[in-house]
Amino acid sequence: MRPETEAELAGMIRAARGPLSVIGGGTRLLPGEGQGTRLSTAALTGITLYEPAALTVVARAGTPLAEIEALLASERQRLAFEPPPAEGSTIGGVIAANASGPRRVKDGAARDSLLGVRFVDGSGEIVSNGGRVMKNVTGYDLVKLMAGSRGTLGALTEVSLKTQPIPPESLTLALPDLDAASAVPALTAALTGPWDVTGAAWLPGHGALIRIEGLEGSVRLRADTLSTRLSAFGPVQPREDDPWLLLRENIPGWHTPGKQFGGLFSASQGQSLSGAAPRSGGAIWRITCRPSQAATILTMNPDASPIALDWGASLILLSLPANTRPSLPAGTRALCLQGTHRGPLPPPDPVTRRLEEGLRERFDPRGIFAAPELTVA
Amino acid sequence: MLMPVPDAGVIARRELIVARLRAVIGAGTVIDDPVEARAYECDALSAYRCPPLAVALPTTTEEVAAILRVCHEERVPVVPRGAGTSLAGGSMPTADAVVLGLARMNAVLEVDYGDRLIRVQAGRTNLSVSTFVDEAGFFYAPDPSSQLACAIGGNIGMNSGGAHCLKYGVTTNNLLGVTMVLMDGSIVELGGPMGEGAGLDLLGVVCGAEGQLGVVTEAALRILPKPAGARPVLIGFDASETAGACVAAIIRAGVLPVAIEFMDRPCIVATENFARPGYPDCEALLIIEVEGTPPEIDEQIALIRAIAEEFSPVEFRESKSEDESRRIWLGRKSAFGAMGQMGDYMCLDGTIPVSALPKVLRGIAEMSETAGLPVANVFHAGDGNMHPLIIFDANRPGDLERVEALGADILRLCVEVGGCLTGEHGVGVEKRDLMTAQFTDADMEAQMRVKDVFDPHWLLNAAKVFPLHVSEPRREARRNAA
Ligand SMILES: Cc1cc2nc3c(=O)[nH]c(=O)nc-3n(C[C@H](O)[C@H](O)[C@H](O)COP(=O)(O)OP(=O)(O)OC[C@H]3O[C@@H](n4cnc5c(N)ncnc54)[C@H](O)[C@@H]3O)c2cc1C
Numbered sequence: 001m002r003p004e005t006e007a008e009l010a011g012m013i014r015a016a017r018g019p020l021s022v023i024g025g026g027t028r029l030l031p032g033e034g035q036g037t038r039l040s041t042a043a044l045t046g047i048t049l050y051e052p053a054a055l056t057v058v059a060r061a062g063t064p065l066a067e068i069e070a071l072l073a074s075e076r077q078r079l080a081f082e083p084p085p086a087e088g089s090t091i092g093g094v095i096a097a098n099a100s101g102p103r104r105v106k107d108g109a110a111r112d113s114l115l116g117v118r119f120v121d122g123s124g125e126i127v128s129n130g131g132r133v134m135k136n137v138t139g140y141d142l143v144k145l146m147a148g149s150r151g152t153l154g155a156l157t158e159v160s161l162k163t164q165p166i167p168p169e170s171l172t173l174a175l176p177d178l179d180a181a182s183a184v185p186a187l188t189a190a191l192t193g194p195w196d197v198t199g200a201a202w203l204p205g206h207g208a209l210i211r212i213e214g215l216e217g218s219v220r221l222r223a224d225t226l227s228t229r230l231s232a233f234g235p236v237q238p239r240e241d242d243p244w245l246l247l248r249e250n251i252p253g254w255h256t257p258g259k260q261f262g263g264l265f266s267a268s269q270g271q272s273l274s275g276a277a278p279r280s281g282g283a284i285w286r287i288t289c290r291p292s293q294a295a296t297i298l299t300m301n302p303d304a305s306p307i308a309l310d311w312g313a314s315l316i317l318l319s320l321p322a323n324t325r326p327s328l329p330a331g332t333r334a335l336c337l338q339g340t341h342r343g344p345l346p347p348p349d350p351v352t353r354r355l356e357e358g359l360r361e362r363f364d365p366r367g368i369f370a371a372p373e374l375t376v377a
Numbered sequence: 378m379l380m381p382v383p384d385a386g387v388i389a390r391r392e393l394i395v396a397r398l399r400a401v402i403g404a405g406t407v408i409d410d411p412v413e414a415r416a417y418e419c420d421a422l423s424a425y426r427c428p429p430l431a432v433a434l435p436t437t438t439e440e441v442a443a444i445l446r447v448c449h450e451e452r453v454p455v456v457p458r459g460a461g462t463s464l465a466g467g468s469m470p471t472a473d474a475v476v477l478g479l480a481r482m483n484a485v486l487e488v489d490y491g492d493r494l495i496r497v498q499a500g501r502t503n504l505s506v507s508t509f510v511d512e513a514g515f516f517y518a519p520d521p522s523s524q525l526a527c528a529i530g531g532n533i534g535m536n537s538g539g540a541h542c543l544k545y546g547v548t549t550n551n552l553l554g555v556t557m558v559l560m561d562g563s564i565v566e567l568g569g570p571m572g573e574g575a576g577l578d579l580l581g582v583v584c585g586a587e588g589q590l591g592v593v594t595e596a597a598l599r600i601l602p603k604p605a606g607a608r609p610v611l612i613g614f615d616a617s618e619t620a621g622a623c624v625a626a627i628i629r630a631g632v633l634p635v636a637i638e639f640m641d642r643p644c645i646v647a648t649e650n651f652a653r654p655g656y657p658d659c660e661a662l663l664i665i666e667v668e669g670t671p672p673e674i675d676e677q678i679a680l681i682r683a684i685a686e687e688f689s690p691v692e693f694r695e696s697k698s699e700d701e702s703r704r705i706w707l708g709r710k711s712a713f714g715a716m717g718q719m720g721d722y723m724c725l726d727g728t729i730p731v732s733a734l735p736k737v738l739r740g741i742a743e744m745s746e747t748a749g750l751p752v753a754n755v756f757h758a759g760d761g762n763m764h765p766l767i768i769f770d771a772n773r774p775g776d777l778e779r780v781e782a783l784g785a786d787i788l789r790l791c792v793e794v795g796g797c798l799t800g801e802h803g804v805g806v807e808k809r810d811l812m813t814a815q816f817t818d819a820d821m822e823a824q825m826r827v828k829d830v831f832d833p834h835w836l837l838n839a840a841k842v843f844p845l846h847v848s849e850p851r852r853e854a855r856r857n858a859a
Contacts, residue, residue: 047467053625054730076631098578104571111378111578118726127823128816133728134760135547135800137536137585138808138815139842142418144549153577165631188491194670196607215632215680218673288570290492312569333569344575351565356576358830377513 002040006118006126006157013155014041014124019370024062024093027086031333032342033150036370041092044157045227049132052077054130056161058114060366061092072163078111080107080164084248092156098148101248102199102211105191113162114280119146121366132160145359153363154373170198170218172239173227176207180306182297183208184313186233188291191312195226196205201247202309208233209243247308283339287316289332300327378466378806379850381840383473387453389429391616391852394451395431398475399439401443405435405481418475420463421812422807424777429456429470434478437595438556438564441477445592446562449476452855454836457588459500459531460695462523465805466722467535469589469846477592479530485509486595495600499530499593503537506598515600518545521801522630522713538584538801543759544635544668547801549584550639556595557583560832568597582827587803590831601615606670607635609705610678611683613659613692617742618752620661621734623688624758625664627638628731632680638709641738644716644753644766645708649767653717654708664709691722692759711767713753714815721771723780724755724764728800729835731761741765746806748783761789762800791816804842812844834858 001020005007013020033260051057051077059068065083069093072078083103093099095117100109107113108137116130129142146153175186183202190197190210199211210230212222214282216326227236284307289297292315304326307317317337318326324343326334334345348349348356360371386392388549395409409431419426430453431797454474457484461468468841470476479500490513497506503524506517517784520539521527527537533555538547545551554568565825571855583590604828624637640648650655655831656662667677678695696702716722729737738754745752745767756764765787769776788798790810792815798808812821821843826836834855839848 009816016527025764051730051732053629054732055628056730082757108546109571109573111581112546119825125819125823128820129823131795131815134795135542135728135757135762135802136797137801137803138799139804139812139821141536141549141582141585144578144584145827147581148578157559165629165633167631192493193488194602196604214474215673215676217676218669221672222672224459288571288573290489290494292489292492311571331570332574333575337576341741343654346575349565351559351563351575352567352576352579355565355579355830359577359827362826362830372594 024090028097061156079161116160118158121154186336198311387473391534408432410695420461420468459528465807465838466806535803554597557591601670606668609666611694613657618735639758645713648708652711726802729796
């Protein structure tokens, strides 16, 4: 099903009898998602408002991410949360997945740039929440609730987003000699000083990567003092190219399994990533943790190889043998991006589960929106 | 302010309820002396007051849970309270409600500078979080003007902002997790590393829910390394609209100051008389603060100067010393106090797209003229969060009603240009009945469903946020079931 208007979409949901999977570009599905009849929002397109001076853009959910980014770029603006691009990705899908790239470490996730939503709930009712202004505490923040809700509470039809001016200068420092574990203290040092770091990651074969952005003079000054600070951890070099694109295109978001890691490990990149490529048929896990837990997680999982660290080592992408789960210290969370496991680890506690199920029942009383079966722990 | 008729059954059982609360509160205190309970009859919106049934001041999450279990069983309404500085009546009680005050829960539970986080009990004041990490070179970014008094739990309740949120975001953008007790006494932890839970963003919807979903007892907050330095500039203009247009131009140019504050003539005059900051004689002024090392600050100020010149400012004053910085901020920081000297005032909090500033400032001036009530403007211009202050005399019969009517008109204008009723103070009881200007029935129904899940009997702070007639059927269902 591919409605062209919000009203048509609402009608389809009202008329639906069996499970529906709300799909944007279908580029960020997790294992087990996309069951039942697919309800595509890809034909709900169009940027309905763009006010560069107010830093706001409003677009229908099916608008291609690429189209929005191109329009913003023409005014030297961008989405601060740096959504991982994927061919065919829609803005509704980006928001439903809360897909956020490296700059999340400084400017927050997709949900933090999201100002307002319109959606159709499971009863076919059209709901709007938030708006298009920077500060808004009028009523409950369903905007946050919808971001990352992955089509389980409603079908997004329109989103409004905060934009960000692109600063004149951007510079990346690399510490190529560092392995994943030894990159963590370097990333932490960069993030705990006055450098306004906008990216702090690690990639196999590239080492630790640290980005600063801003006015020209300021970037130059900060690069100097930051290099000095980082030299305690290993040789520091400025990068001429843009390694963040590599990271964004391949790593931290939610991409279709099989597709997402292709670029990074294909020979065409010309990068040597020996020993780090995911085993064929292996599992890929996304782990969020405190940076101080990252090294522990790596030691606790000797069979795993890290594919990337991002957000200052708050995000770890691990490649594991098929059908294995990562061992996790308390307070961390994991999700299987590729493999057989369904649902988060650890599974939600009974109170959280009750609240989540309660919300699903209220927003979708007939249980129309498909949810993947969870792996029983 | 109309509030629901208090539950007579609850009031009749007051002694029993207080005894049950005393039996479970452990190290905490239950106040039932009417004179002492008076201290909790209102918040900073002091025009509306009502002494509560009783006040409970717990000291641990377990005590909070025990109190809520008793109130849940007895079907007693509960009003969570931090420091009671809400400007919207958010922590104002009803006669049948127990105020659950978090003020005694103010400990720091953990600080980790490498992980850039601090965990505190929710009664801890906002400023004392920053003070705690200051020596290590860190700060907690959201800084409401009330930060000396207001509590983290109240900040989470209202999703509060501050002067620096233009660069650093508001509470929700700096909140990593909470421990919260639901009305039935169950304890839940929301959020996680990066503020992310395992599934739905429950933390996101709890923040800003005005104490209607649960009582937050602990919070994990993002702390940030302090910038090398900060310096303000003051720019004077001969018209408010020009100042508004200059704000839009600065935002657009990609300089990202930490704060852009706006004051118009009535406000400049009042603060000049009150605190003598030595402001220029002009129609409107902007205070813009930038951060960094001295050369970085110079670079940003040069850019701001170049943009401002295009708007023919009557003055461009660049701070050259700590003392000059202090004087530039002095007037802004004493603005509310200064307005208080002039008489009573009502502070609005609508937010508009920055591009609509000139139009809305003009509209407010016209409405003020027509209503015959002076309006002064002092606000966070960078993110369009306006604070028109309507000046009046509370002792003159009819004035309060006229002020409320003008306030409602101004807020409707904010909504009309694409904005909202409240940018940081919350709806509370104050703007409850204006919600229909911004939301359809279906929009409000969707929000109320969330409360149905967290608090099925509508016991937590239940007569707030939604227009009374809209939420009434839900409260009535509880009374009928009792
Ligand atoms: C002079 C002055 C200046 C101000 N400046 C600003 C400003 O710059 N920016 C801004 O955003 N606000 C400002 N405010 C408004 C107010 O200070 C904020 O709303 C503040 O966050 C309230 O905190 P509090 O601890 O006083 O909360 P309270 O007034 O006690 O409560 C506020 C709301 O939160 C709920 N709540 C309180 N504690 C909890 C808890 N533990 N769990 C769940 N819910 C809870 C209450 O039920 C209520 O709905 C100002 C107020 C004053 C008086």
